[in-house]
Amino acid sequence: MDDEELVARVAAGDDTALRELFRRHAPWLAARLRSVLSAADVEDVLQETFLAVWTGADRYRPESPPGAWIWGIARRQAALFLRRRGPAALLLPVVVAEDGQHASDPAEAAMSRAQITDAVTALGPEGSPDREVWQLMYVEDRPVSEVALLMGIPEGTVKSRAYRARRLLRAALGGRPATQGGSR
Amino acid sequence: MNVEIAGLTRRFGRNQAVAGVDLEAGPGVFGLLGPNGAGKTSLLRMMATVLPPSSGKMRLLGREPGSYGPRREIRRRLGYLPQNLGYYPSFTVVEFVEYFALLKEMPAARVPAAVAAAIERADLGDKARAKLRTLSGGMLRRVGIAQAIVNDPELLLLDEPTAGLDPEQRVAFRALLRNLGERATVVVSTHLVEDVGAACTEVALMNAGKIVFRGTPEQLTAKGEGHGVGDAPLERGYSAVLTEARS
Amino acid sequence: MSERPGWDAAPPDVDLRGVWTAVAAQVWRRKPGPFERLAGWLLRSPGLARALVTTPSLLLGWIIATVVVLAAGAVATSRAGVPLVALLAPALAAAGIAYSYGPGIDPAWELTRSMAISDRMVLLVRALAVFGLNAALGLAASAASLSSGSGAAAAVTFGWLIPMTAICGLALAAATLAHSANVGVAAGLGGWAITVVAAGGSAGRLTALTDSSFVLPYLAFAACCGAVVVYATRIPRGMS
Numbered sequence: 300m301d302d303e304e305l306v307a308r309v310a311a312g313d314d315t316a317l318r319e320l321f322r323r324h325a326p327w328l329a330a331r332l333r334s335v336l337s338a339a340d341v342e343d344v345l346q347e348t349f350l351a352v353w354t355g356a357d358r359y360r361p362e363s364p365p366g367a368w369i370w371g372i373a374r375r376q377a378a379l380f381l382r383r384r385g386p387a388a389l390l391l392p393v394v395v396a397e398d399g400q401h402a403s404d405p406a407e408a409a410m411s412r413a414q415i416t417d418a419v420t421a422l423g424p425e426g427s428p429d430r431e432v433w434q435l436m437y438v439e440d441r442p443v444s445e446v447a448l449l450m451g452i453p454e455g456t457v458k459s460r461a462y463r464a465r466r467l468l469r470a471a472l473g474g475r476p477a478t479q480g481g482s483r
Numbered sequence: 484m485n486v487e488i489a490g491l492t493r494r495f496g497r498n499q500a501v502a503g504v505d506l507e508a509g510p511g512v513f514g515l516l517g518p519n520g521a522g523k524t525s526l527l528r529m530m531a532t533v534l535p536p537s538s539g540k541m542r543l544l545g546r547e548p549g550s551y552g553p554r555r556e557i558r559r560r561l562g563y564l565p566q567n568l569g570y571y572p573s574f575t576v577v578e579f580v581e582y583f584a585l586l587k588e589m590p591a592a593r594v595p596a597a598v599a600a601a602i603e604r605a606d607l608g609d610k611a612r613a614k615l616r617t618l619s620g621g622m623l624r625r626v627g628i629a630q631a632i633v634n635d636p637e638l639l640l641l642d643e644p645t646a647g648l649d650p651e652q653r654v655a656f657r658a659l660l661r662n663l664g665e666r667a668t669v670v671v672s673t674h675l676v677e678d679v680g681a682a683c684t685e686v687a688l689m690n691a692g693k694i695v696f697r698g699t700p701e702q703l704t705a706k707g708e709g710h711g712v713g714d715a716p717l718e719r720g721y722s723a724v725l726t727e728a729r730s
Numbered sequence: 731m732s733e734r735p736g737w738d739a740a741p742p743d744v745d746l747r748g749v750w751t752a753v754a755a756q757v758w759r760r761k762p763g764p765f766e767r768l769a770g771w772l773l774r775s776p777g778l779a780r781a782l783v784t785t786p787s788l789l790l791g792w793i794i795a796t797v798v799v800l801a802a803g804a805v806a807t808s809r810a811g812v813p814l815v816a817l818l819a820p821a822l823a824a825a826g827i828a829y830s831y832g833p834g835i836d837p838a839w840e841l842t843r844s845m846a847i848s849d850r851m852v853l854l855v856r857a858l859a860v861f862g863l864n865a866a867l868g869l870a871a872s873a874a875s876l877s878s879g880s881g882a883a884a885a886v887t888f889g890w891l892i893p894m895t896a897i898c899g900l901a902l903a904a905a906t907l908a909h910s911a912n913v914g915v916a917a918g919l920g921g922w923a924i925t926v927v928a929a930g931g932s933a934g935r936l937t938a939l940t941d942s943s944f945v946l947p948y949l950a951f952a953a954c955c956g957a958v959v960v961y962a963t964r965i966p967r968g969m970s
Contacts (some may be wrong), residue, residue, distance in 0.1 A: 314757050315609045321750055326740035349753045452731040531844045551909060558846040569837020577758045585777035586845040599751045611758050638748035
């Protein structure tokens with residue numbers, strides 16, 4: 300039985316088809332995810348992925364092969380996962396270093412952090428491409444190759460989006476009035 | 484020590500099914516061998532708190548099953564597969580295992596994961612939602628095994644568990660037994676000698692209501708040196724001990 | 731599962747079996763209906779609620795139990811005028827139910843006897859199911875036969891099925907309080923005996939029981955039993 304039939308069966312409520320899909324795809328999905336996530340996170344992401352396959356199988360369209368469709372779900376789940384866990388503390392040194400300035404006191408740092416969090420919304424809503432690149436490359440500090448893998452886009456596109464994200468962010472930060480004690 | 488039995492007897496009318504048994508067992512897989520009518524099932528039933536003993540002392544999981552409270556605690560930590568387990572034909576595998584998980588008073592929140600794990604361990608993953616009336620005898624036996632292990636029991640009592648299983652399934656089952664025996668006391672009553680040799684750390688041989696041999700499978704094999712009856716070494720040991728006991 | 735090819739492609743520190751088990755737990759889980767959840771809350775036991783709800787689905791047992799219960803009902807409401815007959819009717823019904831769901835017909839009886847929830851509690855709960863459901867059916871039959879004027883359905887329903895449902899409720903409440911099914915059964919039979927003797931004493935015959943004016947007290951009785959169980963099980967039952 301091929302994968303398309305299995306997905307159709309899952310959509311019809313056949314749990315043994317889901318089991319077979321898991322048997323076929325979970326190993327390679329786990330291997331791919333393991334390069335960007337810890338083992339425990341891979342397990343959580345895979346669990347969410349296959350539950351999403353179970354509930355969303357009726358939304359599968361045969362334009363893409365089932366493996367790619369499942370990978371798409373896994374990728375989105377992984378990104379969601381990283382976003383939820385992303386440490387905000389990394390934001391500050393990353394951005395401030397880019398601007399060539401250093402926040403010397405905690406109050407300034409806190410205000411800078413708040414400014415940055417606001418400014419990040421300028422990149423677009425959660426889940427938009429620029430936002431995702433920002434999160435993966437600068438918050439998670441991942442190499443371009445990993446970001447390309449996670450987002451399913453070529454490395455060149457990653458770089459151009461990263462450039463655009465930095466530009467947007469700097470514009471958002473620079474455009475703010477310097478009201479809080481000169482922190483920038 | 485999960486099982487501490489001293490001088491246990493059970494009679495049915497004039498028949499002395501169990502005629503004075505002493506037994507102590509900790510974690511591990513414990514085989515109970517013997518011919519039909521030797522008293523294995525009665526002993527197992529007493530350990531499952533289903534049959535009250537006629538006399539003797541018994542402590543299971545550190546408690547005495549004579550009174551309601553301790554007996555209930557024992558039963559929550561017990562797994563039992565009777566020799567003849569019937570099934571509710573309209574139930575699915577999940578429903579059957581879940582029903583007994585609930586009757587064992589497992590916390591309701593833990594039940595779905597425990598049921599799924601038990602079904603997968605018994606290798607019934609592709610039959611989970613099938614109705615029991617559609618399953619073969621061997622599969623039904625595995626459903627029985629699944630309900631016995633669903634509450635991760637500290638004391639697991641299996642009466643002829645491999646009945647109806649094909650050789651491949653029996654190999655898988657023995658691996659499961661060894662795995663379970665790492666933490667729990669597993670008592671397997673069987674008349675299939677080869678089941679015992681492969682999985683059990685200790686063996687007891689019963690005849691006419693008494694234990695006539697207690698030791699490792701290797702020691703039982705050693706008893707068979709020079710004995711004529713039996714195709715395999717363990718069978719010869721079994722036969723030698725029985726012959727001696729009957730003489 | 732792990733013996734199949736392709737599994738080795740997975741990284742060794744990722745527990746794929748565990749992941750599948752977690753997925754299967756959600757996919758396979760059975761969600762109890764509202765009646766079962768209510769029963770579980772009232773009985774403070776999801777296991778007993780499940781036993782209650784699955785009673786009719788154990789078909790052979792259900793049929794036999796129903797036949798015995800209705801036969802006993804016919805005995806109880808017969809105008810023989812002898813209280814002893816009515817007193818014995820519940821014993822007959824109980825024996826029938828115990829046989830249907832016990833060693834006679836229940837295929838997993840031996841296993842049920844090794845369960846933490848006592849087998850007698852399971853039987854009590856099943857008795858409630860048998861009487862309750864038959865009482866509901868009897869009510870429907872009585873309503874349906876109102877026009878035809880035949881009072882047989884009403885006689886059995888109001889004179890036997892509904893009171894016995896209340897008695898089972900009492901028995902279950904007593905059993906839950908005393909942690910003993912035996913106490914429950916004794917309480918149930920005692921309650922029945924009292925109502926029979928009282929009714930027999932006032933009218934001299936059993937027919938007093940078929941008077942529909944007894945329905946409200948019986949229903950109030952059952953409601954009180956329910957309230958007692960709910961209150962009693964609020965108190966933690968010692969060590970869990």
